[in-house]
Amino acid sequence: MLAVLSAALMVVDARLELLKPMRSQMGLVLTPFYWMANLPVRVGDGVAEQFTSRSSLLAENEKLKAESLLMQRRLQKLAALTEQNVRLRELLNSAALVDEKVLVGELIGVDPNPFTHRILIDKGSKDGVFLGQPVLDARGLMGQVVEVMPYTARVLLLTDTTHSIPVQVNRNGLRAIASGTGNPERLELRHVADTADIKEGDLLVSSGLGQRFPAGYPVATVKEVIHDSGQPFAIVRAVPTAALNRSRYMLLVFSDTRSPEQRAIDSGEAQEKADQQSGQQAGEQQSTVPAAGAPDAAPAPATPTAPAAATPLPASPATPTSPANRGGAH
Secondary structure, eight states: HHHHHHHHHHHHHHOTTTTTTHHHHHHHHHHHHHHHHHHHHHHHHHHHTTOOHHHHHHHHHHHHHHHHHHHHHHHHHHHHHHHHHHHHHHHHHOOOOOOOOOEEEEEEEEOOOOOEEEEEEEEGGGGGGOOOEEOHHHHHHEEEEEEEEESOOEETTEEEEEOOOEEEEETTTEOOOOOOOOOTEEEEEEEEEEEEEOOOOOOEEETTTTTSOTTEEEEEEEEEOOOTTTTTTTEEEEEEESTTTOOOOOOOEOOOOOOOOHHHHHHHHHHHHHHHHHHHHHHHHHHHHHHHHHHHTTTTGGGGOOOGGGGGHHHHHHGSSHHHHHHHHH
């Protein structure tokens, strides 16, 4: 009877949506058990950190200082590039590209099924997590949220056989679709023409097509390109940039959820404000020009102190130069 009941529940769960609320509530009940199961790992990490030697800490400190200097140098160049990007977007009358908001999550479970690549994180609907939300680590994209519970969520990784993501080659903008293979260290590009300009070492970034993943994030690096003269498409294999089977902490990205119409409206309002500010600045500049020339005209009232015979002389050459007299002559 238990076997029949289990089979019936699996069929109902696969065919219908009736058990999703129950699964969500069960996830809420099982959250303390996930926390308790993860407690030994937390305790072990804490003990290991307490007994770390002083020499290793000093070496790590020096290394971090060097990396901090390098990152500060890159940040200085990045600031200039960001400002240049903003100016170019203003010239194109495009909406400004704002930095996405992120939420830090921690891995608390892994799906034991070897044929699916899913993980469980400690953030849920109470934290604002939503279905389809992109997830990335310090190296690149990891996947997207496929199930949300009150305090936890399940993430489908890029390498799952049911997952695909639109990408483009960072070197030349060539677009393709990267699909999971079931191997945590391999992706495949589908339907890439045999004559396409793609080679080993190319960086693949998210293209933003489909409005699911934000554009510009690293996805994978091309590892192998196989050309077969008898096949219309090349075989392209890539390695994910994210540490899918090693990352413990990850970021959940909150992208710009505005519709294209709202973005166009906001862009028009921003452009109108910019035009008004430029007009005000131009008016202020024009108003300052006569004020600067006022000291030159101040000595003019001093002419009555001169002899009366000399007063008509400076007035006669000044009359032809005035714009009103020129217009009357024409």
